[in-house]
Amino acid sequence: MVSTAALPVRRAARVWWWLGGAALVLVALSAVSLLVGSKAIPVATVLDALTAFDPTNNDHLFVREERLPRTLLGLLVGIGLGLAGTVMQAVARNPLADPGVLGINAGASFLVVVGITVFGVGSLSGYVWFAFAGALLATVLVYGVGALGREGATAVKIALSGAAANAAFVSLTTTVLLSDTDAFERFRLWQVGSLAGRDGEVLAQVAPFLIAGAVLAVASGRLLNTLTLGDDVARGLGQNVALARVIAGVTVVLLAGAATAAAGPIAFVGLAVPPVARMVAGTDHRIVLPAALLFAPILVLVADIVGRVVARPGEVQVGIVTAVLGAPVFIALVRRR
């Protein structure tokens, strides 16, 4: 018989192996992402492009202008989606809560469509600010309605107001798109979710928000631990529940808003990574959050790399590949538990 005291220690040791392994995989994947693509470039040339950059060499330019920002963006977007999903599932205490289901992505999409049709925006770096504003608008709406009344925001109210906000934004977006074929054509390509063609400018626009959000998220592990116990227990432990929710909300806007702004709405990562992180790391969000931070970009980078390779010379968008590759793995993991 195993002594009960030994179990947490062993579990903790196992978790650190998992996290260390995931970090190594992530480094390896980043390297692969720089080396592999629809255009074949020798390893030595890629290394040269990074260490001894020659602006007149086309291959060097391709690596520096295309693959490097794309890899960094894949890392950051993955981190953003994974952490945003983890935070939302903890706050709403619901495995179905994520920026997609609760209307944050729909809010971002709606303002992108407004940007296309009303303001004639046509470039990715132009979409970014609209997507961001939309995510902010949606989060304020979901929290605002969820928090009306004296008992404040409860998990069920946040879930329902999120579902309602999602419905309203999708309705509005579709109304505009159905009456404007031109906007529909531009929007449907953004909507799938892709890392292709995002240059350094888009990266520079969103990186500060994603990094700030990630720092905030990882630092709020203890806060989320108390929130998942339920409002009454959290209050009993001396936690200011409303303040904790506001911090979580700001984190989600930064992460989900910036990730959606950069890559379009990628739905599956935010839903699927948190349960997997919880399977490995247990219930302590101080470990769950770092686990999600490492697992989510693995999924995004693998999907992006596979998407570049399977349909040469064309590409399959990362939003599609994440689900097609990730969902079977996810279902298998859910079955094992």
Place this chain on the structure above:
Amino acid sequence: MTPRGVVGAVRRRARLVALVLALVVAGAFLLALSVGTAFVSVPDVLSTLAGQGSDDTNYIVLDRRLPRALTAVGVGIGFGLSGAILQSLLGNPLASPDVIGISAGAGTGAVVAIVVFGLSGPGVAGAALAGALGTALAMYLLAWRDGVTGYRLVLVGIGLAAILLSVTSYLMTRSQVTSAQSALVWLTGSLNNSAWAKLTPLAVALAVLAPLTVAGSRALDLIGFGDDTASGLGVPVRRARFGLLLCAVALAGTATAAAGPIAFVALLAAPIGRRLAGGGGPALLASALVGAAIVVLADVAAQHTPGLPQVPVGVLTGAIGAPYLLVLLARTNRGGHGG
């Protein structure tokens, strides 16, 4: 109040709410038969329905508008019931055919039929129904591990929904803009092609499934208290859950086959119905009526709102149901009994 008194008050409230909702649906139904390019007054509508209309009103009301309005009611009832069953069964207010992959399965079936095989009409409807049932079967089998739990079904459903939505998006990006746009119209849900002939399968399905659901409603209530409590009270939990799940999927599937996966009706109708009826149970009747009211009103608005192009009904169900749910959430909160 005594416990018996509380139960009585809850029952009375539920009955009153059902009556009011039925009146709302009836009013919306008459509105749908009356307004349009040719306006028919409500007394004329009623006399036409009673078999005393002129040739004109017979054509407009009975041939053109009645099948569409009846389809709207039937589809609304189907989605409303389906959402109420799933949310209670899986113990999650976000569970609905939209979220756990049933609608996604129907959508993939239909988009394959439209974009790949160039089908239309009954072929698309059949493909949608097959997609919904196939997805549900896959979900149940994949979630099976010495029985199924709500949590595992929900997570497996998320996974399947993701795969199916990706397949649909992929087909949409790889197809011609025009056929992608007609697929988008289908995916949004539309009553434009309603006809008497297409109403029959929906009516038959509802006539079979609604009584079955009502028969299972006690089991559904008790499963809400946990599997152990339910089986302690004599509910065959495993069989009841499978049967209710099948009802929910078949309801959503036939409704989707009739009009496309009209978005958000299932998701919004049940929480609205539950909040109106009070009492905390699944509130099947109220949810079904709210579903019908949302679809009929959204269809009237989608066809006849001045200044708006004619849009498919599914575009406006979100816009009509969502603000109401938001207001309801805000109001019950202030009363202190939300959540």
